[in-house]
Amino acid sequence: MKDFDVSVIGELNIDFILNQIDSFPEIGKEILSRQMNVTLGSSSAIFASNLSSLDTKVAFIGKVGQDSFGELILATLKNKHVNTDAILRREDLKTGATVVLNFGEDRAMITHPGAMEDLAFTDIDWATVGRSRHLHLSSFFIQKGIRKDVPSIFKKAKEIGLTTSFDPQWDPGEEWQMDLEGILPYVDIFLPNKKELLHLTGHGSLQSAVRHIKSLANTIVVKLGNEGSALFTPDGEVFQPAFLNTDVVDAIGAGDSFNAGFIHKFVGGHPLPACQEFGNMIGAYSTTASGGTGAFSAGSNIHQNVKERFGYAEKQHD
Template sequence: MSTVVVAGEVNVDLILTGIDTMPVPGTEMLARGALQVPGSSSLICALGLARLGNTVRFIGRVGDDERGRFCIDVMREAGLDTAGIVTDAAHATGLTVALSGASDRALVTYPGAIAELRGSDVGDAALRGAAHLHVSSYYLQSKLQADLPTLVRRARAAGLSVSLDPGFDPGRGWGAGLRELLPLVDVFLPNAVEARGLAGTDDVDAALRILSALGPTVVVKHGREGCLALHGGDVLRVPAYAVAAVDTTGAGDNFNAGFLHAWLERQPLDACLRWAAACGALSTRALGGTTAQASAADAAALVGRGA
């Protein structure tokens, strides 16, 4: 099974559930449940890949605090190689508080060490013998942005393929050199909002074609509409799988894990999309992005059953 290096951000998700309405300043309310789980796009994808059977080396930064130790312990229990994690005493580990009600949710994030990862943190030893490098949350990892072209070239020179999930741009400028990076990337995994923002169009099919013209295999996650990619000049669409969803947190990151798992096994593009859709859907069966992640058997069974 392929070894994947994931270079990215780490934070904890604290999910408070059973909230009837969103809080009003100056008041206090009670939640009926609380759950602490690993968060961040990179970490959820890494744990998803490990659950599917891939060997994963994680490179990231955490604070010298309880949250950082919690995330490292979770990674080690899942079998991830954590030798590349830097404990940064100058910054706390990131935290997202999710307030989850019956019909809506609200998120508040403290970024902490999320922005502190640098390309130099990904040493040659981390790349040696690996098959693939994955990076998520481009816009949140501001210190990694300028280093990514060099890091990607180093990875490719070492024989690795490369994938990138941009994440949402909080500044909504959709710049910061990302389009210039895409010709160096093998697989690009935006959602529909991100793809349209980067391509400068409101049409998701047009966005797919514009971004694909820059070089990578582009896969657009489109929520309930499923996903789409270009195949031989035509738009290939795969519908979403119907499951009894509890929480969609991390569904896109588990989608990434499913796609990369199948892609690294050299499965056809349509099969990769179905594995991605299956892993994304199955992850929504419980709260948080990691508590219901699919095994390879789970995903294969759903793919075999059909949408």
């Protein structure tokens, strides 16, 4: 028996979310936002927190500053029962932070990476990884300190018997340089969204992008926004439409919540289409409240909520 179902190696930051903004900001002018939310940000932390809210045992490996934002992140993760023993603190660095300007389903963001890009291969607590059944890594491009070591990290995780998943996320530099040959063979579940996959492969369509990486990759799951997701395995391909939410509060963390739903089922030993369906469900659920973790507040019964709101029943693919 392992202590943790999933270890996450990832970036940590705070999100300042500004809603109800009248117009786009302009240099030299001031506009108002009528609603504000300060909450746990970063793809990896939203994934870890929501996965833990689904009753999966999660440990986090990362780095924050010795400041009040760092305290807030640690307290928030602990409150969600994520193990934070392997999160390092650096006095000389700021905890990462993102300012999010929300306009309907779209958003503009500015990030100060701070300690996020300082996490290095030598910071990884392999004892914690070894106490886990599965390793997830996200935000490849933001995590500059471990980027070049990602192939070794996944290789090592496989060698010590873990299953693995990887969400590349957006490249803020828009250069899209990644060693797909070195990484994908050691990733069991590859979880890009469609735009990211097209950029990473340099292809113009989903089908040709998937063909390009098929011989390297194992399972590929492509997130398609409010259209749903597509699953590609050696056995074939499964498209599943979204549990459409026409009343989106914001789409922050929809992809990370999708990952949480998918990996929750995956480590529970369910068939891949059932993992995909639950990913779609949890992605949709995350759009019903503000921020990446708003829908997953303590005490809320997620399984009951998705039944009531979306008619989700654990049957279709199980």
